[in-house]
Amino acid sequence: MGNKKSSKSEKSAKTPAAPLTAAELFRLPDGPVNLAKVSTERAAGGPADKQAAAAAMPALAEKLAGLQEKLYAQAIGGDRRGVLVVLQAMDTAGKDGIIEKVIGLCNPAGIKLTSFKRPTQEELAHDFLWRIERQVPAPGYIGVFNRSHYEDVLVQRVHNIVPKEIWSKRYATINAFERKLDRSGISIVKVFLHISKQVQAERLADRLDDPTKYWKFNPGDIDERGYWDAYQEAYGAALQRCSTVAAPWHVIPSDHKWYRNWAVAALLAQTLENLAPQYPAATFDVGEQRARLAASLKL
Amino acid sequence: MGNKKSSKSEKSAKTPAAPLTAAELFRLPDGPVNLAKVSTERAAGGPADKQAAAAAMPALAEKLAGLQEKLYAQAIGGDRRGVLVVLQAMDTAGKDGIIEKVIGLCNPAGIKLTSFKRPTQEELAHDFLWRIERQVPAPGYIGVFNRSHYEDVLVQRVHNIVPKEIWSKRYATINAFERKLDRSGISIVKVFLHISKQVQAERLADRLDDPTKYWKFNPGDIDERGYWDAYQEAYGAALQRCSTVAAPWHVIPSDHKWYRNWAVAALLAQTLENLAPQYPAATFDVGEQRARLAASLKL
Numbered sequence: 001m002g003n004k005k006s007s008k009s010e011k012s013a014k015t016p017a018a019p020l021t022a023a024e025l026f027r028l029p030d031g032p033v034n035l036a037k038v039s040t041e042r043a044a045g046g047p048a049d050k051q052a053a054a055a056a057m058p059a060l061a062e063k064l065a066g067l068q069e070k071l072y073a074q075a076i077g078g079d080r081r082g083v084l085v086v087l088q089a090m091d092t093a094g095k096d097g098i099i100e101k102v103i104g105l106c107n108p109a110g111i112k113l114t115s116f117k118r119p120t121q122e123e124l125a126h127d128f129l130w131r132i133e134r135q136v137p138a139p140g141y142i143g144v145f146n147r148s149h150y151e152d153v154l155v156q157r158v159h160n161i162v163p164k165e166i167w168s169k170r171y172a173t174i175n176a177f178e179r180k181l182d183r184s185g186i187s188i189v190k191v192f193l194h195i196s197k198q199v200q201a202e203r204l205a206d207r208l209d210d211p212t213k214y215w216k217f218n219p220g221d222i223d224e225r226g227y228w229d230a231y232q233e234a235y236g237a238a239l240q241r242c243s244t245v246a247a248p249w250h251v252i253p254s255d256h257k258w259y260r261n262w263a264v265a266a267l268l269a270q271t272l273e274n275l276a277p278q279y280p281a282a283t284f285d286v287g288e289q290r291a292r293l294a295a296s297l298k299l
Numbered sequence: 300m301g302n303k304k305s306s307k308s309e310k311s312a313k314t315p316a317a318p319l320t321a322a323e324l325f326r327l328p329d330g331p332v333n334l335a336k337v338s339t340e341r342a343a344g345g346p347a348d349k350q351a352a353a354a355a356m357p358a359l360a361e362k363l364a365g366l367q368e369k370l371y372a373q374a375i376g377g378d379r380r381g382v383l384v385v386l387q388a389m390d391t392a393g394k395d396g397i398i399e400k401v402i403g404l405c406n407p408a409g410i411k412l413t414s415f416k417r418p419t420q421e422e423l424a425h426d427f428l429w430r431i432e433r434q435v436p437a438p439g440y441i442g443v444f445n446r447s448h449y450e451d452v453l454v455q456r457v458h459n460i461v462p463k464e465i466w467s468k469r470y471a472t473i474n475a476f477e478r479k480l481d482r483s484g485i486s487i488v489k490v491f492l493h494i495s496k497q498v499q500a501e502r503l504a505d506r507l508d509d510p511t512k513y514w515k516f517n518p519g520d521i522d523e524r525g526y527w528d529a530y531q532e533a534y535g536a537a538l539q540r541c542s543t544v545a546a547p548w549h550v551i552p553s554d555h556k557w558y559r560n561w562a563v564a565a566l567l568a569q570t571l572e573n574l575a576p577q578y579p580a581a582t583f584d585v586g587e588q589r590a591r592l593a594a595s596l597k598l
Contacts, residue, residue, distance in 0.1 A: 073514040100406045107399045109414070109445075113407055146408075201596055208589050214581040215372040222591045282513040290507050292521045297500055 022266035026250035033236040053258040061105040070277035075140025077280020080185035084143040089193035092203035115146040128152040171241040182246035193254040321565035325549035332535040352557040369576035374439025376579020379484035383442040388492035391502035414445040427451040470540040481545035492553040
């Protein structure tokens with residue numbers, strides 16, 4: 001037995017460990033979440049530099065496009081599965097960048113993108129999930145939420161827009177909503193783009209130094225920056241309380257745009273791969289339709 | 300004077316004529332429209348072959364991306380302009396291909412894509428433009444209609460779904476609607492993807508020969524093919540009666556996918572170029588915001 005053990009460990013020493021998947025790389029650490037202790041630069045894997053990330057993107061883009069087409073096609077065949085990407089982040093962390101550089105790799109025909117802004121009067125008159133539920137993707141689609149129902153436990157908590165008695169109950173409501181979505185066939189990919197306070201300052205400064213970026217700047221961004229610690233705490237709570245088996249949170253180190261874009265593309269590709277979408281079978285008699293087509297040529 | 304004239308014509312003989320713009324290349328011929336006489340292969344310009352088209356696309360993609368960002372940015376600055384691309388075509392002509400290959404070059408954040416299917420009971424209970432008006436793009440966006448209000452003078456005319464008394468009045472209603480849109484700042488790019496009946500047969504055969512394409516095939520496509528001539532006539536009427544100064548129709552030769560994609564990309568780029576979108580000025584005091592940002596670093 002001692003012998004067996006030693007030969008086993010010898011073998012495992014020789015076999016290189018499989019690289020971590022994107023889901024493994026970016027999964028939330030166990031226990032209470034302290035975002036200050038999670039790297040904003042890189043996780044324990046992925047491309048080492050900008051060149052390596054650029055080299056990895058074409059294959060990821062091709063994989064995404066192929067899997068997305070199958071997801072779309074199988075829904076036409078009656079399958080009920082779809083995907084929902086939820087993007088949350090501090091200002092400048094790159095939600096818009098992910099939409100341009102990662103979602104932009106997909107076929108727009110199968111994308112349903114919703115940017116949630118400050119709620120309208122009509123939206124405020126309803127339960128906080130009312131406007132969210134209306135934007136859930138149909139089977140076959142990749143839905144993308146640029147901000148989401150998480151704002152209702154983030155900005156609303158940080159600024160006391162609703163009392164603790166209200167927002168503290170929303171975590172459970174969100175978990176129930178996401179569980180329902182998952183059961184209906186929608187795979188949820190929740191992504192927190194994690195940046196340092198210093199990098200945010202640099203990006204805000206860029207926007208103030210470049211007249212072609214003024215439109216991205218809002219004086220309110222600096223007001224919000226003043227609440228950095230409160231936001232980090234609120235994010236920590238949201239990530240911890242709403243990271244479930246059905247819909248886990250992922251923390252994406254986002255100080256480097258090239259790493260961030262690669263990471264989200266890899267995570268989305270892995271999600272699609274896990275769904276293993278398949279082209280549907282014909283719902284018609286192929287031979288019969290070929291004959292009808294041939295007949296139409298003789299007319 | 301004679302001298303002057305001759306030197307002028309000499310000069311014009313030496314100066315090569317400027318190449319036709321996309322809008323000029325694809326504009327509807329004058330007079331009654333007989334689509335049988337319009338080439339489905341190429342217009343009087345554009346890339347000569349697949350390689351030339353592929354070589355032209357990266358520059359077009361860059362131009363589209365740059366102009367689209369400015370269009371989006373200037374709307375945030377208060378500008379009211381936007382773009383609406385209307386795609387109409389016989390089955391297999393490439394509406395979905397244009398969305399993947401041309402609209403896919405744009406940033407999804409600024410795209411509002413609507414695919415109009417067979418109207419629902421609720422939509423049928425309203426005026427035919429009701430469902431259309433709800434999908435008009437906001438300023439800064441490029442709206443894309445995959446099928447459109449033109450179905451109401453095409454399929455509805457060909458199949459007598461509504462009597463002539465109804466559909467014949469819709470041309471004027473459509474022109475008034477599009478004039479209103481144009482006045483509100485939305486530039487309308489109407490595109491008819493023109494293919495031959497032979498090429499349609501080849502593409503339908505492809506879908507029947509390749510199991511990864513079955514999902515694109517519907518037996519109803521062959522039924523519709525039986526109405527080819529009636530559709531061509533209905534398209535001719537729609538193009539002629541609804542090609543206005545505010546919203547002209549363009550006929551895109553679409554037997555070759557590479558030509559078709561280049562043509563629509565060039566037309567969209569020209570439309571955006573004509574709008575000459577500009578990054579908006581800062582709506583805040585840049586120096587003051589820089590000082591606030593600097594102060595946030597000292598805290």
